Amino acid sequence: MAKDAKPAAEGAEAPKKSKKLLIIILAVVLVVVLAGGGAAFMLMKKGDHAEDDEEAAEETVKSKKKDKKKDAHAAPVFVNLDPFTVNLIPETGDQYLQVVLSLELDEAIAEPLLKAQMPKIRNNITLLLSAKKASELLPKEGKEHLAEGLKDEINSVIEPPKKNKKGELIMPEGPVKSVLFTSFIIQ
Structure with missing residues (x-):
């Protein structure tokens, strides 16, 4: 019986250690995912402002070109x-x-x-x-x-x-x- 009690005790410690290890791994993965998501959001947000400025400049240039083309080619x-x-x-x-x-x-x-x-x-x-x-x-x-x-x-x-x-x-x-x-x- 002593032999049976010993393996049961080792079996109980193994699930406790694996649960703690699993919780630690999940916490680390969660922190990494959140940090990566935050970094990606900030980069995309900065990229959107740069793209918005570029798009606004392109739209201004296009509208001026359209106005010139419109004046030149549009029937009155x-x-x-x-x-x-x-x-x-x-x-x-x-x-x-x-x-x-x-x-x-x-x-x-x-x-x-x-x-x-x-x-x-x-x-x-x-x-x-x-x-x-x-x-x-x-x-x-x-x-x-x-x-x-x-x-x-x-x-x-x-x-x-x-x-x-x-x-x-x-x-x-x-x-x-x-x-x-x-x-x-x-x-």
Whole structure:
């Protein structure tokens, strides 16, 4: 029996030692895995910031190239407006202006914005045109000045001007690149 008791005692010590050894090995493996995971996370996080900076720089360069290509190869977008007929400020009796406009837009997506604001745009154009004299509009420079005024008026309806810190109005660029006269009659 003594012999039987001895092996049983050795068998009990072996599982205790192996359990302790197993716990120590698992703890070391867990620490190594956590340290490796933390290191990998930090490296990937730093890599993401570097990649984000590189991607942002590449996107800026690509967008500039696209804008240049777009300007060079994109077909212009034109929107035709209905004719305007207004009374001019009288100089030598009643005078009328009948004008048909086409608007050149910088991009096609601006057309729905323009159409959504059309009643207000037509109102502002009518008010601007009716405040002119025939003598102002007859020379080429008068027509060019009118086209610029119309462009600014339309752009201010779509993107209202903002005030800077000094209280001065800053006119937005707006989607309208130019105003073109397709018909211009003064009677």
